[in-house]
Amino acid sequence: VADTGRGMTQDELAHLFEPFVRFGDTSAAPGVGIGLDISHRFTLLMGGSIEVASEPDQGSTFTVRLPLSLPTAGLEHIPALPEGIPQPGGLAPLKVLYVEDNPDNRLLLTRLFERLPQHRLHLAATGAEGLEAARRLLPDLILLDLRLPDMDGYTVFSALAADPLTAAIPVAALSANALPPDRQRALDLGFQYFLTKPLGQSQFFACLTAQSARKISPIDSTSKN
Template sequence: MTNLLNNAAKYTPPGGEIHVLLGLRGSEVTLTVRDTGIGIEPALLQHIFDLFIQGERSSDRSQGGLGLGLALVRNLAHRHGGAVRATSGGPGCGSQFRVTLPHVHAAPQGAARDAVAARGEPVSIMIVDDNADAARTLALYLQELGHEVEVAFDGGQALALAGRYAPRVLLLDIGLPDMDGYTLARRLHALPNTSACLTVALTGYGLPEDRERSRRAGFHHHLTKPVSVGELTQLLEAAGAQAA
């Protein structure tokens, strides 16, 4: 939703409107973001969710990034058993993005923690990510699984935290504001409390050269966002088994 709202705001000029709608249709939930912005060319519409695809912008709309946002929306929707669809009347006619997701009931409180307790030992984890919402959400999830978690939002905070906290696992973003994750990993590995940590990259950079660079920096695993919860859980289970 954040990506869809940012996208709508980016391409809707001052005075325009953005509408967010939530609906329930049988076993599906629909989330719709509709704007009165610049619209989407018909030729671009069929490729709008592909990686690195962006429409042409005037010079005052040059704040676009790498074109990852909508590809990420589609990937996340599919991982949750849903889908996303874009429609537009063309240039100047605004656009609409509708996400459909299966409607599910909440699991019993503590069910995730009980499930992990049956699989392996909890571990101590440090998460370092400048996306505060993503870091806190992941921390809450891992704590629900029974793990001990501390969070830092840049390299400096992580190094300070490492002076008083001895985690078993480091989950590091690569694109940090003060130093990149490669540098941070090397510096953490040089400290007593974090020298022997299982070090995992959680990043949007997933090209072969990115993986090779993380390997040279001392990362043991390289996971691309959006991270597979199952894959991450398996890594933590293995770390817990080794600690036990």
């Protein structure tokens, strides 16, 4: 769904799916700001994702992706792995650190990891917690939200890159903004992957599979996705 309205800034995009949040002239249209929050939650419950690309004064484009086989209930019923994605037995075990302050997003990834028991998921809710956990755990992959309550993801990434203990750990940036310049900025800074939020199954499994393959047969780390 695309429009040619006022568009949104990056700061607004970071709060787009929060309940009771409205932007611009709120007196111009009825509503209380819960429509996108409800849409977001229902999409996650069905194992899908909502992607958004927006520029101020240019408009916004929303893309909803849903699996062909929908679950019959809530998050505890995650659909089968998408076709073309290796089954759990074909993946090298990974230790993954997920730095994310949104409890719904953490719950979704926890449910997904329940389908991949050979992998270990560790959670951190702030940038400071993420840095401490990364140095303590030395994970195979870090999934890093770019908007955290105490510092942004770029600051966390810079701290990881400056520490010899964590500098070589591949990091995937997670952002609600799907514009190509944002993706390119993250990859140019050294992020190994760029994933759009809400995190969908397909892109998550593709990232996990790629990192698992690198663990089995290391390749040039300058290759970005």
